[in-house]
Amino acid sequence: MPTAPFFRRIDVAPAYQKVADAIEREIVNGRIKPGEPIGTEQELVQQFGVNRSTVREGIRVLEEGGLIQRDSSRRLHACLPRYNKLATRLSRALVLHEVTFRELFEASMTLEAASIQGAVERATDANVAELADNLERSEKVVADPAALAELDAEFHVLIAKASQNRVLQLAREPAAQLFFPTTEMIVGRIAEGGARLVEAHRHLLDAIKRRDKEAGALWTRRHLQDWRRGFEKIASLDRSVEHMYMEHAHAARRR
Amino acid sequence: MPTAPFFRRIDVAPAYQKVADAIEREIVNGRIKPGEPIGTEQELVQQFGVNRSTVREGIRVLEEGGLIQRDSSRRLHACLPRYNKLATRLSRALVLHEVTFRELFEASMTLEAASIQGAVERATDANVAELADNLERSEKVVADPAALAELDAEFHVLIAKASQNRVLQLAREPAAQLFFPTTEMIVGRIAEGGARLVEAHRHLLDAIKRRDKEAGALWTRRHLQDWRRGFEKIASLDRSVEHMYMEHAHAARRR
DNA sequence: ACCAATTTGTCCGTATGTATG
DNA sequence: TCATACATACGGACAAATTGG
Numbered sequence A, B: 001m002p003t004a005p006f007f008r009r010i011d012v013a014p015a016y017q018k019v020a021d022a023i024e025r026e027i028v029n030g031r032i033k034p035g036e037p038i039g040t041e042q043e044l045v046q047q048f049g050v051n052r053s054t055v056r057e058g059i060r061v062l063e064e065g066g067l068i069q070r071d072s073s074r075r076l077h078a079c080l081p082r083y084n085k086l087a088t089r090l091s092r093a094l095v096l097h098e099v100t101f102r103e104l105f106e107a108s109m110t111l112e113a114a115s116i117q118g119a120v121e122r123a124t125d126a127n128v129a130e131l132a133d134n135l136e137r138s139e140k141v142v143a144d145p146a147a148l149a150e151l152d153a154e155f156h157v158l159i160a161k162a163s164q165n166r167v168l169q170l171a172r173e174p175a176a177q178l179f180f181p182t183t184e185m186i187v188g189r190i191a192e193g194g195a196r197l198v199e200a201h202r203h204l205l206d207a208i209k210r211r212d213k214e215a216g217a218l219w220t221r222r223h224l225q226d227w228r229r230g231f232e233k234i235a236s237l238d239r240s241v242e243h244m245y246m247e248h249a250h251a252a253r254r255r
Numbered sequence C: 001a002c003c004a005a006t007t008t009g010t011c012c013g014t015a016t017g018t019a020t021g
Numbered sequence D: 001t002c003a004t005a006c007a008t009a010c011g012g013a014c015a016a017a018t019t020g021g
Helices: A015-028 A041-048 A052-064 A083-096 A101-122 A125-140 A145-162 A166-179 A181-189 A193-210 A213-234 A244-254 B015-028 B041-048 B052-064 B083-096 B101-122 B125-140 B145-162 B166-179 B181-189 B193-210 B213-234 B244-254
Strands: A068-070 A076-078 B068-070 B076-078
Touching: A015 A041, A015 A052, A015 B083, A041 A052, A052 A068, A052 B052, A083 A166, A083 B015, A083 B083, A083 B166, A101 A145, A101 A166, A101 A193, A101 A213, A101 B101, A101 B166, A125 A145, A125 A193, A145 A166, A145 A181, A145 A193, A166 A181, A166 B083, A166 B101, A166 B166, A181 A193, A181 A213, A193 A213, B015 B041, B015 B052, B041 B052, B052 B068, B083 B166, B101 B145, B101 B166, B101 B193, B101 B213, B125 B145, B125 B193, B145 B166, B145 B181, B145 B193, B166 B181, B181 B193, B181 B213, B193 B213
Parallel strands: none
Antiparallel strands: A068 A076, B068 B076
């Protein structure tokens, strides 16, 4: 006959993991707020009673997760995980899983459409001003594929921002990071590609200003269909996302 | 007059970061394939010419990023980042940003609808079988909110899988991790809540079997509207996602 | 602008437990 | 069973950078 269960399961985990978990708990529970200092490594050594190397391993884990950061003087602070830093990890995962452009296109179609709908409903004057500024700059570089592609990506980030929906903002980012680098290739090779792109942006901004959902949906479809047609002139939609896109993400992360 | 630029920028980064970057490059570029060994810590010490503590810090970074793993014997292997591990980090970010249930609901509405559409178009027999199995188990626990909520979450994961779109699968996961835990609260407090949920699942599966897009869209809307009405009886949609959900995510990650 | 104290990045050596052959 | 290899963790050390007078 088994004895009564006197003991609770023992939580066995490496020391560095426990350090990371303990700090994470304090941040997620709100006892340490974003921006507040965590303390020096030496202080953590004393509080946890482990070696400094162990503390440092725990710190690396949290840094990578975006929960803590070092400021200019390398002091540790809690911080709000930045979407695009996490999105970069997700993009990398999508590349490694060898997703196809067809998957990317379908998902982006949905996510961008939702962003536009949100923007049409809830964009503020400040959002409209940002978009107008972007459009103005875009019109000046219609003939420069690289610059235009960069502004196109920014335009769609601004639209997601204008939707006031941070979940959407986050959800669209990984696909967008992989999706938009192709824009440069496409507008560079398709006649009138740049002009059509800017025209679509103009109509989208107009739809947002007039709070016209129909027009927003229509021009989102046209805009993405343009991309699709352009892409299919270059490669098959069933090609998997190439490793070259990671160079973009990698270079961007360094800044 | 400035001299000609003889020198390239010096890449100044901590040694542990360079170690992590070097290994990451090899994996992302495909020179080390998922499943292949990275080598022992001692080997890395010799190859990079740095101290073991430094190597270990770099390894923690990559482990947290999901790019490498230790097997049962603690040997290092490259691996494909698991979606739900990354999604957990994103969910955590959403909590810290204090997103509202309204944002969560709007985004999920879009993402689940897209998943269903994809499933209706492309679900395989195996997908249908998995969904049918889930439905069968759900029917047995209609009166058990906790069990039913778990199966509900699984049902929607299976639908996303059936869409054959991994980008969508990934994009919906963070919101879903926060969204579905509320299901338990809702079906527990609303009369007929469990029955309505299972009925919706039945119609969704039926729509997928018949490849009926209209029915799929209709029942997705009804299913989520049910959730929304139920939620609004408990709390305001404008309440921010509470820290309590992190307990779910945290507990799940431990397994 | 200088100095003393603190802190980080890195390294060396070692002890212990565990997995593999 | 035993030996070997390896991961985890520890203590101590030093130079460079940063801080705060």
